[in-house]
Amino acid sequence: MQASMGSRRAIALMGVAGSLALAGLGAGCGDDDGDDESGSATSTTSTETADAGQVTVTAKEYSFDLSATPAADTEEIVFDNVGEEFHVMIFARINEGFTVEDAIRLEGEKGSAEIVAETSAEPGTEKTAKVRGPLEPGDYAMLCPVGGEQGPHFQLGQLEEFSIE
Numbered sequence: 001m002q003a004s005m006g007s008r009r010a011i012a013l014m015g016v017a018g019s020l021a022l023a024g025l026g027a028g029c030g031d032d033d034g035d036d037e038s039g040s041a042t043s044t045t046s047t048e049t050a051d052a053g054q055v056t057v058t059a060k061e062y063s064f065d066l067s068a069t070p071a072a073d074t075e076e077i078v079f080d081n082v083g084e085e086f087h088v089m090i091f092a093r094i095n096e097g098f099t100v101e102d103a104i105r106l107e108g109e110k111g112s113a114e115i116v117a118e119t120s121a122e123p124g125t126e127k128t129a130k131v132r133g134p135l136e137p138g139d140y141a142m143l144c145p146v147g148g149e150q151g152p153h154f155q156l157g158q159l160e161e162f163s164i165e
Contacts, residue, residue, distance in 0.1 A: 056080060057142065059087040059121065062156035064142055069162050070135060077129045081121035087144045087153065089129070091117040094139040100161055103141070104154075116140075135164050 053075035056067040060083035070077070070091075079089045092113040094103050103113035119129035142160040144153035 054078060057089055059083055059089065059144065059158070061085055062144075062153050062158045064089070064144070064158055064160050066142075066160060069164075070131075070140065071164060072133070072135050072137070074135060075131050075133065077117050077119070077131060078126060079119050079121050079129060080126045081123055084123050085148070085153075086120065086122055086146060087158070088120040088146050089118060089142055090115060090145060091129070091131070091142045092140065093136070094141055096138065100139075100141045100143075100159070104143075113141075137163075137165050139163050 053073055054077075055070050055074050056078040057080070058065040058067075059079065059081045077089065077091060079087075081087050092103065092108070092115045094100055094113050095111050098106075098112040106112045108115070116133060116135060117129040117131045119127040121127045140162055144158040146153045148156075150156060
């Protein structure tokens with residue numbers, strides 16, 4: 001699959017233009033050279049609230065570790081892929097009346113989710129994504145939609161859910 005096209009398809013999961021069936025995520029994704037692109041499993045998240053404008057998300061197989069929980073004033077997400085596989089980070093607001101599961105099933109359509117930041121990184125690289133904000137109070141999720149032999153990474157644990165007050 002073409003690198004940039006793979007990332008674009010992954011991002012479509014949460015509501016960027018176009019539609020992609022979840023089954024289409026079974027193919028691997030390549031690198032997206034852009035540094036600034038404006039399920040039921042969980043992994044460990046810091047309970048600290050970000051008091052600065054930047055949060056670091058460390059990706060590995062198959063989890064995200066956050067330096068702090070994003071807050072209304074978070075302006076950037078540093079995405080550090082310390083894993084051995086390619087990973088994507090989609091950061092989305094889950095709109096009122098919907099759950100993360102709804103947003104995934106609906107692929108972000110019908111107003112279920114709105115992407116606030118996204119980026120991708122090859123193993124051993126770091127990218128910075130600007131947050132489209134300020135972030136409003138509500139429910140949010142970060143996930144990696146890259147597919148693999150065992151299923152999409154978010155189903156394997158690369159999914160974080162949290163609220164911003």
